[in-house]
Amino acid sequence: MRILLLSAYNTPSHDYWSKVLLDELSDCQFTYLKLPARYFSWRIRGNSLTWGTGKFEELEQEYDLILATSLVDITALRGFRPHLAKVPLIVYFHENQFAYPVSENQIDQVQSQLLSIYNAACGDRIVFNSEFNRKTFIDGASRLLKKLPDGVPNGLSKSIQSKTQVLPVPLRYEHIPPLALEKQKPLNLLWNHRWEYDKQPELLFLVLKKLKNQIPFNIAIVGQQFRQSPAVFDQIKSELSEHITAWGYQEAEDYQRLLNQSNVVLSTALHDFQGLAIQDAMSYGCIPICPNRVAYPEYIHPELLYEVNNKPSSELQLEYEADNMAQKLLSLHQRGFGDDNAQLKKISKNQLIPKYRMIFEQLTG
Incomplete structure (x- = not known):
């Protein structure tokens, strides 16, 4: 199974997740592309331009599955790389922009929130690392969609919600002590x-x-x-x-x-x-x-x-x-x-890796 793994804002926790999957699913053929976790506002919009128009031979290849973090601008990337639009897509949410507390330095978050909605809408499966993350995204996305002036498809929130599930980042330890x-x-x-x-x-x-x-x-x-x-x-x-x-x-x-x-x-x-x-x-x-x-x-x-x-x-x-x-x-x-x-x-790799494998097989089978 050839899997394209994309992490557009690769914080330590995102990298931890990626490496656990690469280590524990060694029978899968991963191609792992990542961008540094800096310049947030630019990165979440610019990653599709970087990967879409830059010289990345990895993105010219064929894949059975795409696994992308929610900060990847996957809809635009598929426009730059049309052959990727046909590949089954899992969008993984490590976080969502609806649940961050307000900072005095915070800029308008609507664009990043919309990006996550676009990604969820085009994903075949939407996976969250906690129920808190899933619920706050669904609630926040529903509120934002209701505020938009026109052109929002009927039932979009329900369609997105029907594709969601919770699957935490697996802990790398085999033994969890009391x-x-x-x-x-x-x-x-x-x-x-x-x-x-x-x-x-x-x-x-x-x-x-x-x-x-x-x-x-x-x-x-x-x-x-x-x-x-x-x-x-x-x-x-x-x-x-x-x-x-x-x-x-x-x-x-x-x-x-x-x-x-x-x-x-x-x-x-x-x-x-x-x-x-x-x-x-x-x-x-x-x-x-x-x-x-x-x-x-x-x-x-x-x-x-x-x-x-x-x-x-x-x-x-x-x-x-x-x-x-x-x-x-x-x-x-x-x-x-x-x-x-x-x-x-329940969050150890022994418990969760089989569940990741099951999702991969469901979407590629």
Whole structure:
């Protein structure tokens, strides 16, 4: 089976997904084309021009199946490369532009939202990494289509919805351990996310200050950094330096060591379409403490989710969430925790790769 795999905005999580499929479906003949995850507004419209008119011998070949991420401008690419229009198409949504929280620097998102609708409309199968992702896309697309002035085909939303299914990014581990923490044990915390506004580092700062004089803890604050990161990271480093065991981007070997050393992984995120960073840590036995929103309730024990109010960001909202998150951590330290991690085991490669193979065979058979 010859499969063209396209990733137009190849973030680390997108690349993780691609490499798991390439490794685990080695009997398939993949051609993997990817573009760097930078210049978002240009990339999501320009990728079809880059691939469609550039010298890419791979795109002149014949394929049995196309597997494209939702940020590929696949409708335009098929116009540039007409022979690809006849090939069955799976569109994979790692995220959707309807569910991102509003940023003060955010530009108009309608064009990127429309792009995702076009891709979904022409896909033979539309796959999402979580039910949260699927639902927010369907709801958001339906709302946008109702606002358009004319020319929207009747039943388009229902047609798109009928082609959707949820199939998470497979975790690369064969064995997923249970979660266990003895009571009164010091907490070795891990916060392992992109250093951006949507991961809400301000909340992390508030929580750590509340814990500072109550329980013994250390924390590794790591993840992908950017030229401009929220200023609160400087405050965290200044005021909590005695608790910090690791800081910033980590090489793979160092990061794996941190996963082995940590016993609790934290999220303060406003959005997470699957939560690979959390799932990766859970695969090492870290107990997650996460907000009761986005994709987290799909695989995290309710006892480990802290309440949120889902209102626009404000000092009152942050204080409310910080109190709830701190209370979860205090309770975890006092009582300990144990769980078989059954929901996460459903996302292991052993469980999911056969389902990917089934979809591929259905569309090419």
